[in-house]
Amino acid sequence: MATRKRPSSKSKPLAEYKRKRDFTKTAEPEGKATRRRSARGLRFVIQKHAASHLHFDFRLELDGVMKSWAVPKGPSYDPSVRRLAMEVEDHPIEYNTFEGTIPKGEYGGGTVMLWDRGTYEPEGGGGADALRDGYERGDLKIVMHGKRMKGGWVLVRMRREGGRAQWLLIKHRDELADPDYDVVEEAMTSVASGRTMEEIASRKGRVWRSNRGT
Numbered sequence: 001m002a003t004r005k006r007p008s009s010k011s012k013p014l015a016e017y018k019r020k021r022d023f024t025k026t027a028e029p030e031g032k033a034t035r036r037r038s039a040r041g042l043r044f045v046i047q048k049h050a051a052s053h054l055h056f057d058f059r060l061e062l063d064g065v066m067k068s069w070a071v072p073k074g075p076s077y078d079p080s081v082r083r084l085a086m087e088v089e090d091h092p093i094e095y096n097t098f099e100g101t102i103p104k105g106e107y108g109g110g111t112v113m114l115w116d117r118g119t120y121e122p123e124g125g126g127g128a129d130a131l132r133d134g135y136e137r138g139d140l141k142i143v144m145h146g147k148r149m150k151g152g153w154v155l156v157r158m159r160r161e162g163g164r165a166q167w168l169l170i171k172h173r174d175e176l177a178d179p180d181y182d183v184v185e186e187a188m189t190s191v192a193s194g195r196t197m198e199e200i201a202s203r204k205g206r207v208w209r210s211n212r213g214t
């Protein structure tokens, strides 16, 4: 079975992202793929998202977009735990600063928290080429430099069901691995604003304006 990106995603990056959203109703960024590179390295972001089912959106910058996975249970520091990571559509890099509420009834409706962010790199060096290769092979070994995500992690592709692949997110057995540390339970506030999900949902500290119903 072919494991490469479909050609359409190459010619029209973010087409699926845009098709799924009505930007007159959601405050999410419309976004565009970019060739600009951050001098600080490739970025990652994890957003906690209370949609119809709570999950963590795990996003890695690669080739001008954020490669994205939905991780229902979030990451685990226990190397014996494999967390399901469902591949979803690429997101724009501007999405990395999005925190707020997507209106009910819109795609992904619910509260979004910036749960972690930072930079990441391929475990064995080699820059974007090594990352692209790992992504396409379905064996992506990375080192993360976040506030909550630190050290080595791997994303391993299992199988495709329909159009999209299911992966596993696993902590590497390194000096930061810790079976007793439940990062999802410990880290309950935004890495950007310090707010809880409830505070974001009640729009404390920040107001998102939606065109809906006005």
Ligand code: MN
Binding pocket: 049, 051, 055, 056, 057, 070, 108
């Ligand atoms: Mn999501």
